[in-house]
Amino acid sequence: MKGFSWLWPINIAVILFSILLMPPVKHALEASMTAQMLVQIPLLVLVGWLLHSAVPERLQAIIARWNGYGITGMVLTVSAAAYWMLPRTLDAATSYTLVALAKYSLVPLLIGLPFSLSWPRMNFIVKGVFLLEFIATFFRLGWLYVSSPSRFCNNYLLGDQQRLGQYMLIIGCVLLVWIAYKLMFGRFVSD
Amino acid sequence: MTQILRTLLASAVIAAVGVGVLAEGTDHFSAFTTETARRVEIRNHPVQLPNVTLETQTGTRIALAGLRGRWLVIDFIYARCPTLCLALGTDFSRLQTQLAGPIAQSKVTLLSISFDPGFDTPSELTSYLERSNSNGRGWLAARPTDATGLRQLIQRFGLTVIPDTFGGYTHNAAIYIVDPQGRLVDIADLGDPDRVVQMVLSRLQQ
Numbered sequence: 192m193k194g195f196s197w198l199w200p201i202n203i204a205v206i207l208f209s210i211l212l213m214p215p216v217k218h219a220l221e222a223s224m225t226a227q228m229l230v231q232i233p234l235l236v237l238v239g240w241l242l243h244s245a246v247p248e249r250l251q252a253i254i255a256r257w258n259g260y261g262i263t264g265m266v267l268t269v270s271a272a273a274y275w276m277l278p279r280t281l282d283a284a285t286s287y288t289l290v291a292l293a294k295y296s297l298v299p300l301l302i303g304l305p306f307s308l309s310w311p312r313m314n315f316i317v318k319g320v321f322l323l324e325f326i327a328t329f330f331r332l333g334w335l336y337v338s339s340p341s342r343f344c345n346n347y348l349l350g351d352q353q354r355l356g357q358y359m360l361i362i363g364c365v366l367l368v369w370i371a372y373k374l375m376f377g378r379f380v381s382d
Numbered sequence: 383m384t385q386i387l388r389t390l391l392a393s394a395v396i397a398a399v400g401v402g403v404l405a406e407g408t409d410h411f412s413a414f415t416t417e418t419a420r421r422v423e424i425r426n427h428p429v430q431l432p433n434v435t436l437e438t439q440t441g442t443r444i445a446l447a448g449l450r451g452r453w454l455v456i457d458f459i460y461a462r463c464p465t466l467c468l469a470l471g472t473d474f475s476r477l478q479t480q481l482a483g484p485i486a487q488s489k490v491t492l493l494s495i496s497f498d499p500g501f502d503t504p505s506e507l508t509s510y511l512e513r514s515n516s517n518g519r520g521w522l523a524a525r526p527t528d529a530t531g532l533r534q535l536i537q538r539f540g541l542t543v544i545p546d547t548f549g550g551y552t553h554n555a556a557i558y559i560v561d562p563q564g565r566l567v568d569i570a571d572l573g574d575p576d577r578v579v580q581m582v583l584s585r586l587q588q
Contacts, residue, residue: 256388257389258389260389262389263389263392263396266400269400270399270404274400277404277408279408279413279414282416342554344415345554347544348552
């Protein structure tokens with residue numbers, strides 16, 4: 192079975208993507224802001240991550256020449272993530288088919304895939320900057336969603352937005368504890 | 383070229399494109415939500431309203447186009463609404479007082495349109511106006527007479543109405559300003575009736 196082992200991530204990506212694409216699943220995940228942001232989008236990112244073994248090694252080598260320490264990939268990941276986290280885009284993706292198509296293709300390809308190609312190349316400092324900024328985003332947005340009296344998305348209820356905020360604060364705390372634990376007791380592989 | 387220079391170059395290009403796309407997607411960083419985007423768009427390109435037939439709180443049928451020739455201040459409500467529509471009712475009652483002059487001259491009319499016509503009969507609309515302390519002058523409450531009309535209104539005004547968990551609705555509550563030609567020209571937040579008064583008065587003087 193050795194010859195097939197490299198296929199597995201792609202198979203999982205295809206299966207996961209097909210499940211996410213099924214209308215009832217899509218509808219259920221987009222019915223709440225919490226499910227869309229904490230389940231659907233992360234799973235789409237995961238699909239992109241799993242696709243990295245589909246990129247031919249020669250192409251990976253060319254990309255690597257332009258992707259020192261994984262910085263270029265990180266810039267792409269962060270830019271694309273910022274765009275797909277805009278309340279406007281979330282609203283539009285639930286209301287318009289074209290935007291939904293763009294979301295389903297670009298979130299894996301511009302967030303998950305470049306991240307998977309870049310993460311192993313990042314050194315200790317780049318990883319640290321990325322992780323702390325990632326955690327800070329959870330706290331910033333979580334706080335904003337918990338405290339804002341008005342809704343950011345026309346398609347979602349205020350209670351939903353506040354619940355998402357609470358979950359994001361909890362996730363931020365868990366990530367922070369995890370990284371603190373790693374810093375104190377763990378070992379970072381930096382090369 | 384070394385790898386680090388190539389990386390810098392590629393990162394700069396991607397970051398520039400990223401900022402460009404973000405600028406395009408947020409109307410140059412002025413509109414991050416659908417609601418603000420809608421307002422920016424309306425101010426730049428006023429929207430002609432559909433001619434929908436409405437039934438008012440007195441049971442009279444009127445055409446929306448029949449109200450042309452005066453400024454309309456419109457909000458969307460449903461009479462059972464326990465939250466936002468109450469705030470809208472309070473806002474409108476203050477508008478009614480502060481715009482009493484232009485209202486008496488038939489230059490301005492306030493109009494509350496129900497998006498729950500199945501429930502909001504003329505008598506429900508009457509009691510909505512009473513609860514909101516209307517003094518009876520220049521403030522109509524009305525419901526669309528058919529589903530097509532309601533759909534057209536929702537689409538042109540850019541409303542999103544979603545059922546909430548308490549058997550009611552959540553909707554993007556705002557105050558809409560329509561000019562005498564029947565065009566939607568501005569959208570204001572609720573909770574700031576003074577600003578709406580300013581907006582209407584300054585336009586009346588133009």
